[in-house]
Amino acid sequence: MAKNKPSNKPSKSGPSRTSASKGMETKSVETPTGNAPDIDIGISGGDRKKIAEGLARFLSDSFTLYLKTHNFHWNVTGSMFNTLHTMFEGQYNEQWMALDETAERMRALGFNAPGSYAEFIRLTSIPEEPGLSDTADWREMVRQLVVGNEAVARTARKVLKTADDAGDDPTVDLMTQRLQVHEKNAWMLRSLLQ
Numbered sequence: 267m268a269k270n271k272p273s274n275k276p277s278k279s280g281p282s283r284t285s286a287s288k289g290m291e292t293k294s295v296e297t298p299t300g301n302a303p304d305i306d307i308g309i310s311g312g313d314r315k316k317i318a319e320g321l322a323r324f325l326s327d328s329f330t331l332y333l334k335t336h337n338f339h340w341n342v343t344g345s346m347f348n349t350l351h352t353m354f355e356g357q358y359n360e361q362w363m364a365l366d367e368t369a370e371r372m373r374a375l376g377f378n379a380p381g382s383y384a385e386f387i388r389l390t391s392i393p394e395e396p397g398l399s400d401t402a403d404w405r406e407m408v409r410q411l412v413v414g415n416e417a418v419a420r421t422a423r424k425v426l427k428t429a430d431d432a433g434d435d436p437t438v439d440l441m442t443q444r445l446q447v448h449e450k451n452a453w454m455l456r457s458l459l460q
């Protein structure tokens with residue numbers, strides 16, 4: 267039967283705990299199980315927490331890159347307008363769908379997903395681009411998106427390793443798909459500058 271679990275209290279890895287990773291604090295919030303059975307999917311609570319923390323950073327990077335790509339779709343100017351306006355639209359639409367997959371994977375692992383600008387800003391490794399000046403060049407936009415896609419890829423690669431070590435194949439699969447997309451985006455964007 268149930269091991270003396272405190273019914274409504276957060277578990278050991280719950281809300282009051284934080285951990286640092288690469289100097290960036292990730293607060294992982296494990297969803298209280300209430301009257302539901304404990305999660306027992308063959309991955310330890312500690313491993314689920316580590317993976318969820320990685321996914322929180324990945325989600326924050328992904329959201330920040332999504333927003334930047336949409337921003338540039340709106341604000342791009344110049345001789346490359348048509349090409350880039352359309353290219354950025356294809357990228358941000360694809361990225362938008364992946365945000366949902368990532369957040370829902372966190373939920374399946376028993377953790378809450380970050381869903382506020384404050385959390386995304388705290389957790390992301392990608393700088394925002396507030397208020398582009400009217401002199402912003404399309405090349406600078408493309409350069410920032412190359413860097414951003416590569417930052418997302420680096421984070422995905424770390425999460426993939428953590429998930430692989432824990433036998434979490436669904437997260438490995440998701441991160442593999444995201445790596446393919448973001449590395450391809452980076453290649454296509456970089457090609458515009460070569």
Ligand SMILES: [Fe+2]
Pocket residue numbers: 339355
């Ligand atoms: Fe549009």
